Amino acid sequence: METLFSKIISGEIPSYKIAEDASCYAFLDINPNVKGHVLCVPKKPVDKLFDLPEEDYKLLMAFVRKVGLALRQAVPCKRVAMSVIGLEVPHAHIHLIPLKEMDDIRFQKKETCSPEEMQQIANQIASYYKA
Numbered sequence: 001m002e003t004l005f006s007k008i009i010s011g012e013i014p015s016y017k018i019a020e021d022a023s024c025y026a027f028l029d030i031n032p033n034v035k036g037h038v039l040c041v042p043k044k045p046v047d048k049l050f051d052l053p054e055e056d057y058k059l060l061m062a063f064v065r066k067v068g069l070a071l072r073q074a075v076p077c078k079r080v081a082m083s084v085i086g087l088e089v090p091h092a093h094i095h096l097i098p099l100k101e102m103d104d105i106r107f108q109k110k111e112t113c114s115p116e117e118m119q120q121i122a123n124q125i126a127s128y129y130k131a
Contacts (some may be wrong), residue, residue, distance in 0.1 A: 003091035006045045016122035018070070019129040024054060024063035026123050029095070032111050034104045034119055037073035038096040040064045049084050049092040060094070068096050070128035075121070081105045 005015040010027045016028035018038055029037040042060050046052050052060065068080045074086060077098035084094055097105055113121070 001045045001047075001089070003045050004089050005039075005093060007043045008041075009041070009043055018120045018122055018125050019063070019067055019092055019131070021063060021131065023059045026063070026067045026096075028118055032113070033107060033109065034100070035113060035117075036071055036077075036098045036125065038067060038071055038125065039093050040067055040096060041091060041093045046092050047090045049086065049088075049094070052092060057123075060092075062097040064094050064096065066130060067125075070125050070130070071096055071098060072126040073128040075092050076100075117127075 004013065008015045008027060018026040018028065023043055025043060026038055026040045029039050040060065040063060040111065042052060044052065044056055064081055064082065069094055072080050075098040078098055080099045081099050081100045083097065086093060099105060103109065114127060
């Protein structure tokens, strides 16, 4: 199954990549709730998170933790929230959102960033990522 995210993973669609390993890929959300909003996806295009084979699920969660730790260092926030909604793209994905206030997680307000700012944020988070 080809999805928007599989096209991003393959490089067919550009992204602001944060990190990648053999089974997962992390990149900035192009319609972020706040600056630093990251999406983590398995490279295997499975529609629903809990349909991932158990080993792939564990690999994704370990990857998400590493990205979340990097995000927490790179972007000033009170917490890093993790959200799984997954209705907009039929490819399992996890949102990591740096929170300063509860409204940051609600998907009701969005921030705009220039391409240069997005790249700067991606580079900053990536610099703290430890494979």
